[in-house]
Amino acid sequence: MTHLPQWLAAETDDRNLAGAIVSMAAASAEIAAILRAAPIEGQTGLAGATNVQGEAQKALDVISNDIVLKHLRANPAISILVSEELDEAVEMSSQGTVIVATDPLDGSSNLDVNVTVGTIFSILPTHGGVLQKGEAQLAAGYVAYGPATSLVVRIKGATSVFTLAQDGQWRLNLAEAKVPAASGEFAINTARERFWDAATRNYVSENIAGETGAAGKRYNMRWVGSMVADIHRILMRGGIFLYPLDSETVGKGGRLRLLYEANPMAWLMAGAGGKSTTGRQDILTVEPTDIHQRVPVIMGSADEVQRVENWYAKA
Known part of the structure; x- marks a missing residue:
């Protein structure tokens, strides 16, 4: 079965882009583990602060943002981080070639009732600056923390879906997701x-x-x-x-x-x-x-x- 590194090697020869996706996947795997124990640890309530949008932050919003920061700071390919939870863009590595914009924990108001939440991310080229159109993205993805933990990612071709296995590896389970043209x-x-x-x-x-x-x-x-x-x-x-x-x-x-x-x-x-x-x-x-x-x-x-x-x- 194809694992995330194998898929990335086939999808792109840009090692920095691949590394940024790996960093977000690793951060998300850590967030998934935190979420599983959050009710026991008492981490589902409010953090007592608001983000730049004036929204009340959950404790897990802050924890998830810190986890993403930790993983991206360890990757010299990342030049700038934009996060929903941070007022300003954060300068990372002066040698970085990609920008990451993320919502570290989307849907956190649902945490108290054990409903699926997620992490969303976008990856842009550094040379274009932070404010680039969506069509300039090098890759994007999200992670859904539900009954299974799913990573959905696209570079330039198809949108692919991975599942986090018990051994901590992201395994490809759908190479080409297709949204039906019509729906009810x-x-x-x-x-x-x-x-x-x-x-x-x-x-x-x-x-x-x-x-x-x-x-x-x-x-x-x-x-x-x-x-x-x-x-x-x-x-x-x-x-x-x-x-x-x-x-x-x-x-x-x-x-x-x-x-x-x-x-x-x-x-x-x-x-x-x-x-x-x-x-x-x-x-x-x-x-x-x-x-x-x-x-x-x-x-x-x-x-x-x-x-x-x-x-x-x-x-």
Whole structure:
């Protein structure tokens, strides 16, 4: 069975890029071990601080960020780290050739109820600086800490899925993930309906109408509240994830962060045949203006994303 180092050797001859992925995989394996014992250790509560976005930090947000910092500092290939949990970008190695942007622990509000959380990361070339479009990414990935610990990663070709084995090795179990073009599932927080724009409301209304509506088929709604968990489900069996711009988030530009949430997930979706958009623009073409910039995020099965884009075009 193929292990991560073998896969990397076949995917790229850039040893620094491969090393950055290995460092994130090693950090994630350590985070997975911490999460398994977190309830016993009393680490699932609040840390008593807030991050740069003004969000209350969980103890495990801080612990996970420290673990990522430790692993990346030990790798001279890393020039800069951007983290959701840190106000500013961190200078690492002056000789580094790649930048890592990460959300060390996505969905941490779910920790108290033992729901899947994750780590998301994006890797960019140092020469382009921190604020690069998503299409400039060298690689991206996420780790889902669920019943199994899954590493989903893409360099330039297909999006591949690894599982963390009991011996600590990442073993390839899906070489080419494929998101079905059509689906009967959508993921959105319907409690925010009062804030939605017309395009979002019309798309969801069509889905709820089922066979009697314009979509002509029955839909189910799924919403975990952990981006990694929702995207992993869509990657495996199709669907669409929506966190659109709405009347409450418009002042901030959206809800999810471009560099270390939207861009890496859009990169992975592209490698699996899916689509990603803000509603009006391909996420991977958005010009970043700040390391913590927020954007609307709509991604998943290509036909479903196209339907949403059609509604935005009408608007």
